[in-house]
Amino acid sequence: MADKVVIVGAGPSGLSAALFLDEMGIPVTVIERGTGPSDDPRAATFHPPTLELLAPSGVTAELLERGIKSPLWQHRDRKKGLIAALDLSVLSRETEHPYRLQCEQHKFVQILSKHLADRPGVEIRYGTDLLSVEQDADKVMLATTSGPVACDWLIAADGGRSLVRKSQDIVFEGFTYKERFLVITTNYDFAKRGFAVSNYIADPDEWCAVFKVPGDRPSGLWRSVFPMDEDEDEETIVRDFASAHARVARFVPEQDAFDVVHVNVYNVHQRVASTFRKGRIMLIGDAAHVNNPLGGMGMNFGIHDAHNLAEKLAAVVKGEADESILDRFSRQRRYAAQTFLQRMTIQNKRNLEERDPDLKLAREKELAEIAADEERSRAHLMQTSMIAGYRAANAIE
Template sequence: MTQLTDLPVIVVGAGPVGMTAAARLAKDGLPVVVVEAEPVPKTDWRASTFHAATLELLQDIGVTEQMKAEGLVAPIYQFRDRRDGLVAEFDFRLLAAETPYPYRLQLNQQHLVRMLHDQLRADDRVELLFGSRVTGVANTAAGVTADVQTPDGPRVLHGSHLIGADGPGSTVRGSLGIEFAGYTYPERFMIVSTTVDLGERIPGLAHVNYIADPAQWLFLLRTPESWRAVYPVPPDEPVEAASTPERLQEQLQAVAPYPADYPIVDFQAYNVHQRVAASFRAGNIVIAGDAAHINSPLGGIGLNSGIHDVMDAAARIVRIRAGEADPDAELSAYDAVRRQVAMEYVQADTQRNTERLKETDETRRRASQEEMRAIAADPARARAYMRRVSLLESVRRFGIGLPPGHPMEVPV
């Protein structure tokens, strides 16, 4: 008879969150099956910031130093106004006594996926099913099942637990009937990447810049491959029109004039939501990352909090599989803790960041500027602010994967 501990953990989704989950579970000796609809590892450029708390966690699966070697260390970021210039500058090196990573690491997310894919495909405990689509999941008396359409035909996977890291349109969440309440911003966001050094076009520009403007805010950041500009596309402008070469050039020239056309290496427009699932757990199935909560990208929190989700879930599943914990209490704690973090930090901070940049009321705009200047000028307030935006505060407050009832943990 098959025992629960003989079964693999099923991970649905092979983006950075799903691959992190698989790597963390395999490191603890658990068998894992990863199911991914795409035929090859994902190459999405969208997320590119890794915060200090996340780099600390990724040490556990042995990729942080490789990420640092390939990435761009960005200790300073700026709040700017499109009309008035620099408003406030923050230096993460104020956190040097609290973390070995007092900076944002800029590295496009597909590089983490590549690193983890290389690691996992060499591990005999891990089965990678690319080009395969989950069509339904269920809890059973023996654990969980996942119905999968593979290139070789349908297959039913049996596992002890399942982690759904399959993005905003999550089949796992939908199969479980979990509500995904929230709202969608009326405008789309456009990301445009260019090899032109915007730091040479705009004097004093940092590697990471939030630029407020009531007509069109901007987010400018540098990655190892390129500079990226993020800006809103008005609701009445069709994506097709916003994506023409002429329109992309017009937008970049408005950021900083450039005598020749900007070379564009990547662009994409996407809808932006603020949503949180009604529950992050059903039986032995949990959801994580964008499957559980989606938010504005301003602040670089979505990818990071998703990695925190699966690090938390994996620690609990490892204890359950070892017979060291009460299964229901552990997974209920995951639901309570990670959902509270999503509401109090991920949703609150990303919404605040977005609203600050797009504020149209001049009095509130000026008040926001003065607030940011005051925070940046006071080392104690600046340190507290950066602890929060780097997610160090949430990790220190709630921990990651702490046993139920631990004093740092939210009561369940």
């Protein structure tokens, strides 16, 4: 017998979709090529709408226990220092969570996996690689390393290189940056130098973003994100921490010692799928859109996709709505991906690397004015906290 709903990918998007569908009474099967919950620490920032969506299941309470609340974040200039500090508490009338929460992606995946393990309606098949996908008017047929699987509806949450998206000839429109992003985790306490938990540091030659994460120790760890020169060798930089150490040391007084704990390199893309639905197949998360990490939005957006789709797919499976409602999912989330996620993350990178001194000065003045004015702060933070994009998507017919 065919499964009703199968999800490919047990990352943040796929597991969130499983959680939301189960809460709506729809059984799901998740297939995942990894042999257990992923330990990739990539994302670390949770925004208010995401914490609201995950609250009914108890997941938000666990994230709050393990994470670091960050109501304040800073814009800095590498030479001048602090330009503006933005305070999310001005959003307290808009959300129960007027802050960013810092908690690593792999801990979130672990929390979701633990919640789902107790639910009889959810089966996660680890160690199962999807090999090919076909659909007709009545069902979707999957070939996997554990044998064939048939389902009524397939949710593709299989990441940026999505085999499902490619199998359906869905175009992934956009571009890839020529520079890679280098993420260096250290035990240097940037708070000693007046940094907030989240900081964006503009510089035309080498911008940087610095964030605190809980790590595995009470004092936490600090991640720095830098652009990486095209001719730098990825293997050397990841294996030999010396050049990573030198990069962070340029931010730190000479006498302060610190250790590099981890180094990662990522290729970065800005792309959106030409549709998020084709017949019985829907795309969510990185399978549907990818973006640079400046603003901490990609994973959050995938969780918002998962909730939007779960509500509509549950209604279709229960016979309460026509399947055309799934096109609305695609319209809503694609609109928000282009108008908010892509536009804002592309602009965030441009602001950090701005070379024109007049434009740079104008941006600094604007940020300082926004920070000093409560109304302008609220309008700005509605966008950067993803509340505006989330609401705008839901308003699309």
